[in-house]
Amino acid sequence: MSKKKQWIDIAFTALTVLLIAALAGYIYWVVLTDSASDRPVADIAAEIDSSFDGMVKGDENTLKRLYGVTGQECGEYILYSAESMMDVRELLVVKAKDNAALDTLEKAVAKRLETQKKNFNGYGVEQTALLDAAVTSERGNYFFFAVHKNADLWQDRFLTAIR
Amino acid sequence: MVFSSLIFLIIFLPVTLIGYFVLPKRCRNTVLLIASLVFYAWGEPIYVFLMILSILVNYVLGVDIGRSAGARRTVLLIAAIIVDLLTLGFFKYYGFVVDTINGIFSLSLPVRELALPIGISFYTFQILSYIIDVYRGRVEVQKNPLRFALYVTMFPQLIAGPIVRYAQIEKELTDRIVTPERVTRGAEIFLFGLAKKVLLANTLGALFTSVQGADGRTALTAWIGMTAYALQIYFDFSGYSDMAIGLGHIFGFTFPQNFDHPYIAASITDFWRRWHMTLGGWFREYVYIPMGGNRVRPWRHVCNILVVWALTGLWHGAAWNFVLWGLYYGVLLLLEKYLFRKVLDKCPAAIRHIYTLFFVMIGWVLFAAGGLSEAAGMLADLFGRHGLADLTAAYALRSYGLWIAAGILCALPQTFSWYRRRTHDLPALTVLIGAALIFLCIASLVAGSYNPFLYFRF
Numbered sequence: 001m002s003k004k005k006q007w008i009d010i011a012f013t014a015l016t017v018l019l020i021a022a023l024a025g026y027i028y029w030v031v032l033t034d035s036a037s038d039r040p041v042a043d044i045a046a047e048i049d050s051s052f053d054g055m056v057k058g059d060e061n062t063l064k065r066l067y068g069v070t071g072q073e074c075g076e077y078i079l080y081s082a083e084s085m086m087d088v089r090e091l092l093v094v095k096a097k098d099n100a101a102l103d104t105l106e107k108a109v110a111k112r113l114e115t116q117k118k119n120f121n122g123y124g125v126e127q128t129a130l131l132d133a134a135v136t137s138e139r140g141n142y143f144f145f146a147v148h149k150n151a152d153l154w155q156d157r158f159l160t161a162i163r
Numbered sequence: 164m165v166f167s168s169l170i171f172l173i174i175f176l177p178v179t180l181i182g183y184f185v186l187p188k189r190c191r192n193t194v195l196l197i198a199s200l201v202f203y204a205w206g207e208p209i210y211v212f213l214m215i216l217s218i219l220v221n222y223v224l225g226v227d228i229g230r231s232a233g234a235r236r237t238v239l240l241i242a243a244i245i246v247d248l249l250t251l252g253f254f255k256y257y258g259f260v261v262d263t264i265n266g267i268f269s270l271s272l273p274v275r276e277l278a279l280p281i282g283i284s285f286y287t288f289q290i291l292s293y294i295i296d297v298y299r300g301r302v303e304v305q306k307n308p309l310r311f312a313l314y315v316t317m318f319p320q321l322i323a324g325p326i327v328r329y330a331q332i333e334k335e336l337t338d339r340i341v342t343p344e345r346v347t348r349g350a351e352i353f354l355f356g357l358a359k360k361v362l363l364a365n366t367l368g369a370l371f372t373s374v375q376g377a378d379g380r381t382a383l384t385a386w387i388g389m390t391a392y393a394l395q396i397y398f399d400f401s402g403y404s405d406m407a408i409g410l411g412h413i414f415g416f417t418f419p420q421n422f423d424h425p426y427i428a429a430s431i432t433d434f435w436r437r438w439h440m441t442l443g444g445w446f447r448e449y450v451y452i453p454m455g456g457n458r459v460r461p462w463r464h465v466c467n468i469l470v471v472w473a474l475t476g477l478w479h480g481a482a483w484n485f486v487l488w489g490l491y492y493g494v495l496l497l498l499e500k501y502l503f504r505k506v507l508d509k510c511p512a513a514i515r516h517i518y519t520l521f522f523v524m525i526g527w528v529l530f531a532a533g534g535l536s537e538a539a540g541m542l543a544d545l546f547g548r549h550g551l552a553d554l555t556a557a558y559a560l561r562s563y564g565l566w567i568a569a570g571i572l573c574a575l576p577q578t579f580s581w582y583r584r585r586t587h588d589l590p591a592l593t594v595l596i597g598a599a600l601i602f603l604c605i606a607s608l609v610a611g612s613y614n615p616f617l618y619f620r621f
Contacts, residue, residue, distance in 0.1 A: 008230075022216055023220055027253065099259065100262070
């Protein structure tokens with residue numbers, strides 16, 4: 001093998017290793033920015049809002065009634081919803097137990113949102129506006145859903161809390 | 164960005180077409196490459212860099228394979244395959260593997276659910292076909308990085324296929340002919356694809372979603388729902404493929420056919436010659452034949468088929484129901500080959516069609532379900548767990564009966580042949596029908612919100 005060819009082989013190998021390292025580094029960065037730290041959902045909720053004014057903490061029955069799922073299916077959760085049927089505000093934060101639970105939650109929340117939009121379509125202008133601006137977010141194995149005038153702010157706080 | 168969105172139809176496509184045809188011919192690849200990166204970055208601003216890095220790695224490896232010989236060449240091939248499959252596997256299967264390990268060993272390893280880069284399965288398979296074909300000496304190495312990047316990123320087929328092998332467009336990447344006839348033909352194919360997706364798939368998808376969410380489905384309701392799903396997935400995916408092929412014609416590329424009226428198939432074997440033909444072709448060329456294909460002992464052939472079909476299932480989704488769906492077809496194909504072929508050949512055509520459609524519909528239950536338990540529930544409903552029929556089924560038929568009938572008609576090759584015969588000498592009628600379809604599609608897109616692309620998750 002000529003010396004020139006040897007040098008070209010070395011140059012190609014070095015370039016390949018460099019590019020693969022860049023690819024691996026990039027994937028590592030994506031994972032870092034997309035991952036979530038392990039925190040109890042109650043702590044996360046406390047950082048999202050200190051009072052949840054006019055909303056009440058939901059239990060297993062509320063979870064089943066609103067989303068048609070159980071805590072056993074989903075994992076650790078915290079839920080706040082409005083007392084009045086005419087008030088559409090709600091917050092759900094779940095630390096899902098597995099991927100299937102995340103899929104189940106996505107579908108359940110989409111169905112809930114669709115039902116609520118149908119319920120208020122045509123006469124509940126404020127409610128419909130809030131429902132249209134509802135925020136759903138996933139990070140790591142955490143799931144977040146909010147219908148609230150501060151939904152975007154709550155989402156930012158949720159993402160900060162699990163960073 | 165999806166083809167059936169207003170932003171694509173009203174802004175992106177016209178701007179790209181103007182840039183493509185107004186700028187000098189030598190700029191066409193650059194225009195298409197920039198448009199493709201913008202198209203991808205629109206939905207995946209983060210993952211566009213993943214795709215660019217994959218392109219760079221594979222470009223260098225491809226060139227190196229092309230200039231190397233002996234053991235180095237093989238090592239480079241293996242390196243490329245490992246890098247590509249690890250990248251795909253990490254994004255697509257990490258959560259699935261962790262879930263499975265947690266389930267088997269009762270562990271609670273943290274699940275890290277990353278968003279799946281759109282189209283990663285499609286473009287990874289395209290890259291692999293190039294690398295393997297360069298190694299085999301079947302295609303020349305592409306030394307121009309822009310052309311290689313364009314092959315991988317070309318927006319018409321980037322995110323949902325068809326899976327274009329490098330050899331199929333190698334010459335067109337360098338020099339291609341765009342004629343007014345070809346552009347017109349491409350526009351027509353694109354328009355029919357758009358209508359399939361927007362008018363048929365979306366409407367039938369809404370029916371399936373309502374059936375899927377219903378409690379206590381009777382057998383008739385469940386069968387109506389699965390018929391709607393079978394038609395939805397066909398028009399959704401074949402519509403997208405048609406749009407890709409049509410855009411390809413407009414830009415001067417000939418993409419391979421991906422569907423050939425699969426629901427007229429007279430056996431499962433026949434069905435898979437007509438459904439997602441480019442994926443079947445890819446697995447045959449790069450997995451099945453290298454494993455020995457059917458030129459091995461029967462037990463080995465059985466293993467080959469089952470491995471290929473388990474992989475085909477897994478390609479469609481990181482979940483056990485997809486693996487089961489793939490194996491289901493593997494077993495059916497083996498049964499047809501070794502047991503039923505002679506019996507099937509003697510059956511009247513109608514029986515063969517009913518047999519095929521029945522098993523394809525059962526297959527779609529596995530495919531559509533969110534998991535194995537949901538699939539089991541739907542199967543039980545199909546066979547009358549909640550009775551045979553009720554008013555829900557009658558309501559569904561009354562509301563969507565015409566759409567189902569239109570869907571069935573449009574799935575038949577005779578319908579399109581009839582349309583071609585009737586409009587052959589009447590260009591004005593063709594233009595009128597085209598304009599009506601555009602109007603209906605845009606009206607539907609403006610009014611509606613249900614516009615998912617089923618094959619985007621792959």
